[in-house]
Structures are given as C-alpha cells and as structure tokens.
Amino acid sequence: MEMEKQKSSRIVLVPCPFQGHINPMFELASLLYLKGFSITFAHSQFNFPNPSNHPCFSFLPIPHDLSQFQASSSNFIALLLALNDNIAMPLRDILVHQQQQNDEILCIIYDSIMYKVAEVANNLKLPSIILETSSASLFWTYAAFNRLESEGYFPLKDSIAEDFVPGLDPLRFKDLPIFNFPNVDDLLHLIKTTSDIRTSSAVIWNTTECLEQPILEKLKQHYEIPCFPVGPMHKSIKNVINRTSLTTEDRNCIMWLDKQVAKSVLYVSIGSLASITEREVTEIAWGLVSSNQHFLWVIRSGSITGSDPKSVFHEKNLKEAIEKRGYIVEWAPQKEVLGHFAIGGFWSHCGWNSTLESICEGVPLICRPCFGDQKMNSRYVSYVWKVGIVLENELERGEIERVVRKLMVSEEGQEIRQRAMDLKLEIEKSVAENGSSYKCLDDLVKFLLSL
Ligand code: UDX
Numbered sequence: 001m002e003m004e005k006q007k008s009s010r011i012v013l014v015p016c017p018f019q020g021h022i023n024p025m026f027e028l029a030s031l032l033y034l035k036g037f038s039i040t041f042a043h044s045q046f047n048f049p050n051p052s053n054h055p056c057f058s059f060l061p062i063p064h065d066l067s068q069f070q071a072s073s074s075n076f077i078a079l080l081l082a083l084n085d086n087i088a089m090p091l092r093d094i095l096v097h098q099q100q101q102n103d104e105i106l107c108i109i110y111d112s113i114m115y116k117v118a119e120v121a122n123n124l125k126l127p128s129i130i131l132e133t134s135s136a137s138l139f140w141t142y143a144a145f146n147r148l149e150s151e152g153y154f155p156l157k158d159s160i161a162e163d164f165v166p167g168l169d170p171l172r173f174k175d176l177p178i179f180n181f182p183n184v185d186d187l188l189h190l191i192k193t194t195s196d197i198r199t200s201s202a203v204i205w206n207t208t209e210c211l212e213q214p215i216l217e218k219l220k221q222h223y224e225i226p227c228f229p230v231g232p233m234h235k236s237i238k239n240v241i242n243r244t245s246l247t248t249e250d251r252n253c254i255m256w257l258d259k260q261v262a263k264s265v266l267y268v269s270i271g272s273l274a275s276i277t278e279r280e281v282t283e284i285a286w287g288l289v290s291s292n293q294h295f296l297w298v299i300r301s302g303s304i305t306g307s308d309p310k311s312v313f314h315e316k317n318l319k320e321a322i323e324k325r326g327y328i329v330e331w332a333p334q335k336e337v338l339g340h341f342a343i344g345g346f347w348s349h350c351g352w353n354s355t356l357e358s359i360c361e362g363v364p365l366i367c368r369p370c371f372g373d374q375k376m377n378s379r380y381v382s383y384v385w386k387v388g389i390v391l392e393n394e395l396e397r398g399e400i401e402r403v404v405r406k407l408m409v410s411e412e413g414q415e416i417r418q419r420a421m422d423l424k425l426e427i428e429k430s431v432a433e434n435g436s437s438y439k440c441l442d443d444l445v446k447f448l449l450s451l
Contacts, residue, residue: 009106009448010038012060012095016111016133017047017083019246019272020351024133024206025111026242027233029057034237035445037106040098042091044083046071053243060098062090076273077186084116092120099124107451109204112139113190118198127201127451134352136205136212136229137380138373140219141168141176142195145188155184170383175375197223202447206231206356209436210426211385228444232356234335235431236441246272250329253296254336260294263344263417266366266404267337269298270349274370278307280395284347285313287400289321293344293408296337297328338363344417345407350377362424364388364416366407368395387420 011032015025026049029039039057043049044064051059064086066079073079099105107127110117121128132139144167148154151166153173161174177191178184197203207229209216220227230236257265266288270276276284281304288295299309309330313319322328334354337343338361346358347366355377358365365388367378381388391403407413430437 012108014110016113017044026244030237030240088116130203136215175379202226205229208430228440230441247331249333256327257342260342265342266295266345268347271351283395286397290401291404295326350374362421364420
C-alpha cells in the first residue's frame with residue numbers, strides 16, 4: 001500500500017550541472033528510486049547527461065541562455081551565478097506544463113548552489129529540500145561568514161593565515177574557501193546566498209555521523225529543520241551502476257591495475273575542475289618516477305593551464321620513466337579504481353566526492369587542495385581523521401618523492417593506512433542496516449511521504 005503511494009509520488013531533482021555535483025544527485029536519485037519514488041531530473045542543457053544511461057529516470061531539459069563565452073569561461077563563480085539567473089523562468093514553465101499534464105509533483109530537491117530553485121518551488125507552492133553535496137563543515141563555515149565579517153576579519157589578511165578561525169576549530173584562516181580567492185566579492189555573494197536555507201523543508205547531506213557528528217549536531221540546532229545525513233550515498237547503492245561521467249572513462253587502466261601488486265599503486269587525480277601549471281605537472285612527474293612507486297595518473301584535457309596534456313612531457317628520459325612505472329588516462333572510472341586491490345594511496349585535490357570515495361575504500365591520501373572547500377576537506381583528512389598527508393609548499397620534485405614514499409612505503413604511512421582502514425569500517429557500519437545513515441534514509445522516506 002505504502003509502496004503504491006510512493007510510486008505515484010514524483011520527486012523533481014535539480015542538480016548543479018558539474019561533475020562533482022551531478023554524481024551525488026544521481027546517487028540520491030537511485031536511493032529514492034529504490035525506495036519506490038518516481039524520479040524526474042530537471043537538468044540544465046549545459047552538461048546535460050545522456051538519458052539512455054538512466055532508463056529509470058525521466059529528464060526535463062532546462063534551456064539556458066549562457067553565451068559561448070560564459071559557458072567556456074574559467075570564471076566558475078560567474079558561471080554559477082549566471083546558471084542561477086537563467087534557471088528560474090524556464091524551470092517554472094516546464095514544471096507548470098508537467099502539472100497541467102496531471103503529473104503530480106511531491107517536492108523539489110535541489111543542489112544548494114542552485115538557490116534560485118527555491119523561488120520556483122515557492123511560486124508553485126511545492127515543498128523544497130536542499131541537497132548539500134559537500135561536507136557539513138562547509139555549510140557550517142558558510143553560516144559563520146556573516147559573524148566573521150561583522151567581527152572585522154574580512155578581507156582576510158595573510159598575517160592571520162595560520163591562526164585558528166574563532167568558532168570553527170580546527171580550521172585556520174588559510175583553510176577557508178575565500179582565502180587567496182581572486183573574485184572574492186562574487187564568491188562571498190554566492191556563499192551567503194547558498195548558506196541561507198530559505199524556505200526549505202529539510203536538508204539532505206552526503207556525509208555521515210562518524211565523520212562529522214559534532215558539526216551536524218550544531219547545524220540541526222541552528223537551522224531547526226530536519227537534517228538527513230544519508231551519506232556516503234555511493235556506498236548505499238553499491239549494486240547500482242550510475243553512468244554519470246561527462247567524459248568517457250578509460251577502462252584500460254583497470255586491466256593495467258590488475259597486473260600490479262596489492263596496494264602498490266598511487267592514484268593521482270585533481271578532479272573535474274581544478275588545473276595546475278605545466279611546471280607543476282613536470283615536478284609531479286619527476287617526483288612520482290623518482291619515488292619508484294607505480295602510479296595511475298588522470299590528466300584531464302584542460303587540467304594543465306595553457307598546455308595540451310598530450311605534449312606536456314618534453315624530456316625523453318622523463319617520458320620513458322613514466323611509461324615504465326606509470327599509466328596516464330584522461331578520465332578514470334574513479335570509484336572502481338579506488339576499490340581496486342592494487343591502489344595503495346590517492347594523491348587528490350580533496351573535492352568532497354573524491355575524499356569520501358577514498359576513505360570509503362580505506363585508501364590513505366596525499367592532499368594537494370586547489371580551491372574552495374578542498375582546503376577544508378584536506379584539513380579534516382590530515383588533522384581530524386588523520387588518514388592523509390598534506391603537500392603544502394610549492395610543488396618540488398624532491399619533496400614530492402619524499403611524501404609519496406612516506407605514504408606508500410614508510411612505517412608512518414602504514415599507520416595512516418591503518419587509520420584509513422579503521423575509518424572505512426566505521427563508514428560501512430553507518431550505511432549498513434541500523435547504522436546512522438541507513439536510519440536517516442528511512443527517516444527521509446517517512447518525511448517525504450508526510451509532505
Ligand atoms: C568540485 C569542487 O572542486 C569540490 O571542491 C567540491 O567538493 C565538489 O565539486 P570536483 O573537482 O568535481 O569537485 O571533485 P570531486 O568532488 O572529487 O568530484 C569529482 C567526481 O568525478 C568524483 O565523483 C570522481 O569519482 C569523479 N571522477 C574524477 C571520475 O569519475 N574520474 C576521474 O578521472 C576523476
């Protein structure tokens with residue numbers, strides 16, 4: 001009976017159309033679909049997913065008015081603001097049309113960055129729920145920004161970089177997403193808008209109590225609406241394969257990994273948006289080959305500022321050394337890679353998904369954050385959970401060689417690995433029956449049915 005009621009309950013999901021945000025929204029979609037809800041994606045035509053990869057979901061393409069320049073700009077914040085400015089009208093029209101077809105909508109769940117969706121939901125008198133695809137700590141940090149501003153900390157000065165942020169322990173000022181950020185006014189505007197939960201009925205988190213219990217507790221008290229930490233969501237849908245990569249995955253690397261020794265390979269990736277300079281890539285390459293460890297390295301098109309990845313390694317002896325010890329791909333099936341027996345460490349930019357995917361497999365990290373929440377995630381990985389090492393200084397081959405060897409083959413690296421394995425077990429407990437995330441998912445289903 002309850003199942004029948006759920007089947008007639010359509011939930012509209014509005015993701016932020018970037019890889020690190022699309023993935024968790026699809027994971028949530030799968031979880032809710034498995035609980036019996038019907039799922040419609042209202043997705044911007046920008047980075048539109050291939051519907052044939054998701055036969056269980058329906059798709060409503062939302063036209064966008066982005067110019068070619070805006071769509072290809074590296075000014076990510078301006079792009080997010082433009083996507084929001086663009087979405088409200090067409091989304092409203094499309095949903096009104098759906099309702100006219102007698103397609104009843106139970107609620108809208110939207111990525112917190114797509115803040116304009118709240119207006120559409122209010123206008124249509126539909127309940128809305130936020131999906132927060134980053135850590136709870138990020139949300140809590142955002143919520144503190146007005147206070148920090150009124151206490152006179154902004155603009156942030158280099159002289160306080162190492163100081164702890166009052167009320168945000170263990171973060172230091174240099175861990176904050178706005179530290180050293182070029183367009184800080186735009187970013188601050190986005191942060192303040194995103195951290196306002198507006199008229200949302202609830203917040204869903206892709207995190208879990210064993211990682212962020214104290215912060216989740218504070219958030220629950222602060223916002224006084226139901227909070228559902230149901231993550232890491234990809235672990236709860238282990239039998240579902242979500243084909244959400246915007247770039248084709250190179251699966252040959254799995255065959256290469258199959259031939260390697262257990263825990264001997266360092267996986268290197270800086271996610272879907274970050275980029276580094278050609279000098280940094282060369283230093284990483286020399287550091288990796290000198291460490292004498294095997295490595296699988298994702299070098300995405302666009303990830304080296306101003307250079308074509310295919311022609312980046314000029315020195316013949318470097319090229320040969322890379323071929324001997326390494327394997328380079330443009331895009332990897334990352335979750336499968338991290339779960340592979342051959343992987344012994346992850347050099348990561350510490351995007352929230354990569355961080356979760358690594359600790360879920362008990363893979364210790366070398367943290368090299370680039371921007372945004374990555375610096376905070378890196379702080380939690382190294383200082384709170386103690387499952388990784390941070391590479392902080394300017395990238396230099398000797399230091400890289402030392403850090404890679406420390407993680408992969410030293411006694412200290414072994415201790416870090418052990419802690420990563422312990423944390424993996426904790427996370428497995430939270431998504432298993434009667435674990436905290438498992439129970440939260442049940443609570444979320446009950447909540448949705450009560451709307
Ligand atoms: C962006 C922000 O940079 C990050 O700070 C924020 O937390 C989320 O959005 P992104 O660079 O996309 O993150 O990194 P991440 O959050 O780690 O997400 C990347 C996703 O792409 C992961 O789910 C990862 O599995 C996937 N991926 C990455 C692949 O499938 N293959 C790859 O080769 C690289």
